[in-house]
Amino acid sequence: MQVSNEKPVIGITTGDLNGIGLEVIIKTFSDNRMLELCTPVIFASNKVVNYYRRIVTEHAFNFTSTKDLTKLNPKQVNIFNCWDEEVPLQPGILTEAAGKYAVRSLMVATQCLKDGQLEGIITAPIHKSNTNTPDFPFTGHTPFFKEKFGAKDVVMILFHNALRVALVTEHVPISKVAGMITKELILSKMAILRETLIKDFGIDKPRIAVLGLNPHAGDDGQIGTEEQTIIRPVVEQLKQGGHLVFGPYSADSFFAHGSYTAFDAVLAMYHDQGLVAFKTIAQGEGVNFTAGLPVVRTSPDHGTAFDIAGKNLADPNSFREAVFQCLELMRQRARYAGNTANPLRRGKIEKERDNDDA
16 A cells, blocks of 8 residues: 555554553544544554543544455544454453563554555554463563564664664563674665665765663773674774764763764663663653655654553653554655655665765
8 A cells, every 4th residue: 555645544452452552542533623634543442442542531532443454534533443342441450461462463453564455554652561472472572573574684873853873683671682683784874774774765975873782882992892793893994984974982972961962873882871861861752663664654662661550641742652653654765766766866865975974
């Protein structure tokens, strides 16, 4: 299914049924103005949606249900019924059932996306404790989508306004991070990051900052040598190739001094190194994007938030922004494809970019 002048059909997964996913989904699409932008399809069941609709009482949320994506109502929220059975719901409680149906929602929606019945997807948060099973052996959405679409590699990017933070490693124990940092991995992540900045964010000559692994970026080898032996050589190699790549920087001072404002993206070595600063700066309005896929997938930058689940306290801002950005990324990707469809035009753009990078 190609992006057209008509409203795009967007898939929405529930996330953990006992988390805040359905609450923020209902709050987001209770605003009828959202239906002017897209036709949303929530992969769930009428029963679980009705359960949370009764909790979010101040919002008027109407929907139509279907089991056929060729028969959608473009003027309403559509519920694609993935199951008919009763699911025990216990907001705020980690249960096997909530994880099982979160995975079902994700699997059905993703297959529909892969089959071309959807144009993009927004995923609500899952919890690894009840989803990581032999049938779903993934530590999160990112590796799942990587395998589902057969991507050689992908990059997790969180962004808010002009701040974009990408990760070399994702959901791995800190004790294993150093052993995973290799020249090959950094080069792979950097290639995807640079390509997505150009194609998906419309930045012709992206400036990318690379963070060091160790405190103070190793302090000239006094606090670790990965910067000297792995990270800096990669940065120099990329510079020699004409790319605007700089670093490695000490993560704490880089964010504290606002240095990130001089760059189009930041490549962090591990999860908390980049995301603690990002979430502090984004203040609950960040978006997670999986770069390197042939499709657009976004999600809010928060988790299941069991502590407030079922209490009508969840803030929908990040989820709403994930919807907006999914649509914008799709538009930008379509613009890029249109601009580069002609081989002569594409060659001209690439030549101009190479000259500017030189």
